[in-house]
Amino acid sequence: MTSMTSRDSAQKPRLLESRRVLTLILLAAFAWSLLNLDWTEGFIHSGGISAMGEFASALFSLDLSADTLSAAVSASWTTVAYAVAGLTLALFIGIPLGAIGSGVLTKSPWVRATGAGGSRFSLAFFRSIHELVWAWLFVAAIGLSPMAAVLALAIPYGGILGRIYAELLQDVPEAPLQSLRSTGASEWRVFWYGRLPMALPDMLSYTFYRLECGIRSAAIMSFVGLGGLGHEVRIALDDLAYQQVWTYLLFLIGLVVIVDIWSTMVRRRLSE
């Protein structure tokens, strides 16, 4: 414990330096990427401007027919269901792997290194592949079933949640943990009585933020053909029915806003 603190203080200057070097490298890479973009072609093709105009004006003549509305409601429902089911499954990936990945459950250096290393690696693997790619993979493997959508969402989101959970679990104040240890509590008990309660508000609020992202992802993923708001948007776009596109987009915005309000309320209650 103390050997760690003294090591920390010795390492800090070096850490700062390497961080500065990293910042420089990243800035250089950013500048290089700007230089390498082809600026002469222009971003918008010739017919683009008028299409944009049509699209924008369609916002003021929304398609509010019963057919479109009922399609929007049922598509919204599908999207929310994908997002919630995907995120729930993601919790089953993120919580255990995050807890193991944080390396706080054991004092034994061996178990810690293998457990934390293994779970951090799998978390990194899960989240390094985008949910759309997972969606393609699963559609190829199990066809156009809701299961494909849920799995495609759950895996990368599990990877992201696990990584953040691991960090939040590591970053709780040390003093209360020390005093729990001094009552003779093992690391497991310290986890349940100290780390988890202290990290929980931040974990929950991050999870809600992820739910919001999950709804957007679920909508996008249905472009692959899995139903939901994205699917409707794509069909409407193919028909050049911009009024319908806007209706669906407004439903999507509405969903995100609702989740946002909900998560703000939960967060406020948590931090009383």
Place this chain on the structure above:
Amino acid sequence: MALLRTREIEHLYSTASCAVVLSEVSKQYGQKEAIAPLSLTINPGERVAFLGPSGGGKTTLLRILSGQLESSTGTVLLCDRDLAKMPTGREVSQLVGMIHQQFDLVPNLSALQNVLAGQLGEWSLLKSLVSLVWPLNRCIGLSALARVGVEGIAYQRAGSLSGGEQQRVAIARLLVQNPQVILADEPVSSLDPARAGEVLQLLVSIADEAGKTLVASMHSVELAREHFSRLIGLRNGAVIFDLPSHEVTEDMLHDLYDLKGLRAEA
């Protein structure tokens, strides 16, 4: 009520006494010597306060006594047992418990759950988990809270309590843990003078009732004199004086805290 209380918290008052013996204990942080080799004996049931300037080594010494920190050299005997050779945290926790200046409780748990955490060393993992949702052995926790005078806040979040209440809850947790030796690192430094006196009085009377050994570090010389029978001055990791409270003179205290000397020595 009184009868009920006696029966319920009988185990909290198991009279026992336990000596603390340090021989040639030192602590090195890299080049820096936080504790110069020192030997001293604290008798069973004694009330000892460490005094001294900031950086004098009070916290370091208390952490060594609590087993949280390994000394660089020397041995610590608690109740005739070598602290370094005790196999599990659980055994250490039966001998020694510690209160800190602040930020010691888990803020998101209720006061009661923080108090019951004093028994975590004794409980099985299953029992600990059940108790997290549905506090078990509630009576012990509630009577400990009553003993420190804050039973009314049992179900409040610890983070929402005042500094004085938090310190009382920490003392209640120590009651439930029931160690033989109580360590306290500047237990009242974050409290206003009136509250500080009360909490210290509480700590001392609890230690006295059960004949427990009490070792604290103190910033306030007045409070230390009033509540402790023996004062030990620590400066640059060395003992400057070690005397009964009433024999400590103003001159000694002046030397202990003198700034000029500190710089010259450092």
